[in-house]
Amino acid sequence: EAQMVETGGALVQPGGSLKLSCEVSGLAVSLNFFSWVRQVPGKGLDWVSVIYSEDSTFDSDSVKGRFTTSRDIFKSIIYLQMTNLRVEDTAIYYCARGFGSGAFDVWGHGTLVNVS
């Protein structure tokens, strides 16, 4: 069974940096695409970034230039390096596995990033 576990969330000051990890099991990181999606508790979902099987990455306008998505296919981990954090980046960050070309069918339980 595919499973993903996010770690690395913390309280950080504005302007600070943080690196999130998403440990993937039950499927090959190299053969799938993954996204980071965030949610302010009680609010909507906000797409952050995607990393495709060929290792290309794309970011939302709100994080472009500040966040970097990468992976380690041998460790089966997806990373989200976040720099120059802003108060508005405060959210639960989910890692999700891509399904087909435009959906996400497996989600982790998220990790909380609090910028304050």
Added chain:
Amino acid sequence: QSALTQPPSASGSLGQSVSFSCSGTRGDIGSSDFVSWYQIKPGRVPKLIIFEVTKRPTGVPDRFSASKSGNTASLTVSGLQPEDEATYFCSSLVGTNHFVFGTGTQVTVL
């Protein structure tokens, strides 16, 4: 990229149907074959219930159906059950490598 617009809430009686919309633009829903819907219950992770506009993943009841017309997608839940109370989010692929989510609709079963 602005969030897709959904009504904040919708409700229906037990056993009845509820439908609600997800409005976007020609640049997202209007030009995408990849509209999906997610169900989120408190304390749970998002669950994919519709992909590629109308398709249901294995295990999702056929009470859930969806459609798209122009720049608007719609989700219908028929034969409402208590367990259908949740927040529902739509999503669309934008171009070939970006995504956008909706604002969410809280469904209440009366």
